[in-house]
Amino acid sequence: MMTAVRITLTVNGTRHDDDVEPRLLLVHYLRETRGLTGTNVGCDTTSCGACTVLLDGESVKSCTVLAVQADGGEVTTIEGLASGDAMHPVQEAFREHHGLQCGYCTPGMVMAAVSFLAEHPDPSEDEVRHGLEGNLCRCTGYHNIVKAVMAAAKTPAAPRA
Numbered sequence: 001m002m003t004a005v006r007i008t009l010t011v012n013g014t015r016h017d018d019d020v021e022p023r024l025l026l027v028h029y030l031r032e033t034r035g036l037t038g039t040n041v042g043c044d045t046t047s048c049g050a051c052t053v054l055l056d057g058e059s060v061k062s063c064t065v066l067a068v069q070a071d072g073g074e075v076t077t078i079e080g081l082a083s084g085d086a087m088h089p090v091q092e093a094f095r096e097h098h099g100l101q102c103g104y105c106t107p108g109m110v111m112a113a114v115s116f117l118a119e120h121p122d123p124s125e126d127e128v129r130h131g132l133e134g135n136l137c138r139c140t141g142y143h144n145i146v147k148a149v150m151a152a153a154k155t156p157a158a159p160r161a
Contacts, residue, residue, distance in 0.1 A: 007019075008071060009067070011075045011077065030053065039052075040105075052112045056074055058115060059114075059115035088110075094148045097151055100144075113145075116128070116149070122153060
C-alpha cells in the first residue's frame with residue numbers, strides 16, 4: 001500500500017485538501033474523489049482528449065497528469081464553466097450549432113475550445129481545426145464543432161474561463 005500524499009487543489013473555484021495516492025491520475029481524482037463525472041475517461045493515452053480540463057488556465061489531458069502534479073493548482077472542469085443557469089459562450093455555441101452527437105467527447109472538446117479561444121480570440125477555420133486536433137470525435141465529422149467554435153469566437157462576451 002502506498003503512502004498517501006496531501007494535496008490542495010482549487011476545483012471550479014472551491015479549494016479542496018485531500019490525501020491521494022501518488023499514482024492517482026487527475027482524471028480519477030476529479031471523477032472519484034470530487035464526483036465530477038463530466039470529465040470522461042476515453043483512452044488513458046492522451047489520444048482522444050475526452051478528459052481535457054483547464055489546469056491553471058491551460059488545457060491538459062487529465063489522464064496523463066498525476067493529481068500530485070496539480071497540487072496547488074486551479075482546475076476548471078466542464079461543470080465549472082457555466083455561471084448559474086447561464087451556459088458558457090462555448091457551451092452555448094455547441095448547443096446552437098449542434099457541435100455534439102453522443103456527447104462523450106463534448107466536455108473535453110469544449111474545454112479545449114475554451115483554452116484555444118483564450119489564446120486565439122479571432123481564429124480562422126483552419127486554426128480552429130489545428131487547435132482542436134488533439135481531441136477526437138467519432139460522431140460528428142467536426143464540421144459542426146468547428147462552426148460552434150467559430151461562433152463562440154464572435155460572441156461579444158468572449159469565451160474566457
